Amino acid sequence: MFLSFKVCDYDLKIIAVNAQHGGRAHDAHIWRASGLRQHLQECHQQGDRSSWLIGDSAYPLEPWFMTPFIGPHEGTPEARYNARFTRARACVERCFGVWKGWFRCLRRDPTLHYSPERAGVIINACAVLHNMALHYRVDLPEPHVEDQVNVVMDGAGVGEGNAVRRRLVPLHFT
Known part of the structure; x- marks a missing residue:
């Protein structure tokens, strides 16, 4: 299995992919090593506070990367945020289910029996072909759904990320 870090937009277009890590790398490790994270961190340090990525709880909460609240009470602004x-x-x-529906080699069950470099090229090519299929309105395949593993990760930026998330909630979810 070969993991990659993927970012998509609301139209299912893949806007970033990082296929440099083998299957034993945790999502949070891949994220921490990504150029996209470094770019967002630099933008934040230069005062840009206008955009965020979102991810599940396997990723660390950071000022530029929002994650869900764990166990909010029903009816609270935090529950509405979630x-x-x-x-x-x-x-x-x-998006990821559709991507894996088109390219069965990306599913969890089979393994890409290639060197890590070749597997990365295959993953990147699949991302490009996925976006081309969307652009040319190719009928979507049945999405492939996998079990998601969520792990809460502590890390640098969590405190500031929590402060950002706490400021967003009253503005949009009360």
């Missing part, structure tokens, strides 16, 4: 967050994440999961 409900909207879950709808947005469903789009992400749908």
Whole structure:
């Protein structure tokens, strides 16, 4: 199995992919090593506070990367945030399911029997072909759904990320 870090938009277009890590690398490790994270961190340090990525709880909460609240009480602003967050994440999961529906070699069960470098090229090519298929309105395949593993990760930026998330909730979810 060969893991990659993927970012998509609400139209299911893959806008970033990092296929440099083998199957034993954790999502949070791949994220921490990504050029996209470094770019967002630099933008944040230069004062840009206008955009965020979202990810499940396998990723660390950072000022530029929002994750869900763990166990909010029903009816609270945090629960409303999580409900909207879950709808947005469903789009992400749908993108990856469609991508794996087109390219069965990306599913968890088979393994790409190639060197890591070659497997990375295959993953990147599949991302490009996925975006081309969307652009040319090729009928979507049945999405492939895998079990998601969520792990809460502590890390640098969690405190500031929590402060950002706490400021967003009263503005949009009360």
